[in-house]
Amino acid sequence: MIDAARDLIGASERIVAFSGAGLSAESGVPTFRDAETQGFWTNYDAAKLATPEGFANDPELVYKWYTDRRRNMAAVQPNPAHLSLARRRDIVNVTQNIDDLLHRAGAVRIIQLHGTLMTDRCLAECGYEEPVEMADPPGLRACPQCGALLRPAVVWFGEPLPFNAWREAEDLCASCDLMLVIGTAAEVYPAAGLIGLAKRAGAKIIVINPNPSQASALADIELVGKAGALMPDLMAV
Ligand code: BV8
Ligand code: ZN
Secondary structure (H helix, E strand, O other): OHHHHHHHHHOOOOEEEEEOOHHHHOOOOOOHHHHOOOHHHHHOOHHHHOOHHHHHHOHHHHHHHHHHHHHHHHOOOOOHHHHHHHHOOOOEEEEOOOOOHHHHOOOOOEEEOOEEEEEEEEOOOOOOEEEOOOOOOOOOOEOOOOOOEEEEEEOOOOOOOOHHHHHHHHHHHHHOOEEEEEOOOOOOOOOOHHHHHHHHOOOEEEEEOOOOOOOHHHOOEEEOOOHHHHHHHHHOO
8 A cells, every 4th residue: 555655646746735633643742632631621622612702701721721732832843744744845734733843844835724823813803913932832911012812823613714825725735636634534624625625626635544534535545554654654755
């Protein structure tokens, strides 16, 4: 299987790597479905915390959740999957991940569909935003421009994706000839719809995941295993 996948990669010109939490799992960043098993946050539903309502109801609690995640991300390193993707400067990374591990691995073409934890922005959308030190994140505070609260620059459930990022991702996925689907359950929309878009546009789909997922049915090749273990071998041409 991996030989056939490597041949497909070798024969492709426009490759998109569509990734989810599984890409960063081996670095030590809990996946969304694992997040609920992590210490203090065991008793909280991630999909409820990651909503405008969750933040409105308890901004301190939600902001603390992101502060813990920022510290976790700062304390870990890119894994061999991030590094092997970064080495291929022709590959475009379209990711659902809000961490900075692809950036730290040296990847240059990265589209973050669900925002980033490297920045805070104004809740009232007055336009103000500022970078955040992930290793020493600030506490909940007011926007210096309009006084509203600052929130992580991530996309919460029920919120639209950043227009330009979504537009660019759609164009790339509709014109790629190969999509690597790495470490995602492919259950969150509209992001998961990009796999079907690429497939309908004629692209070959290679799925990398130790478990079956919603992407399995669209796979031309499904490599059952961990990204950190499989990607370096797969990308070695
Ligand atoms: C919107 C940022 C509209 C925040 C995130 C019913 C049907 C369809 C859609 C909906 C619906 N009801 C509601 C919706 C919409 C909703 C949605 O899709 N809900 C789902 C749950 C059904 N979508 C939205 O709300 C989106 N917005 O629709 O807006 C709109 C439009 C215009 C105007 C107003 C409104 C916004 C969605 C984005 C939410 N933000 N993240 C934060 O992180 O805190 S989503 C977040 O969860 C991640 O970004 C990611 O997208 C998702 C987690 O999924 P995965 O990455 O796949 O991770 P998961 O843990 O689930 O799975 C891990 C996988 O890795 C597994 O398969 C595992 O086997 C594998 N794995 C594990 N280890 C490894 C591995 N693989 C490889 N190697 C390993 N080592
Ligand atoms: Zn403001």
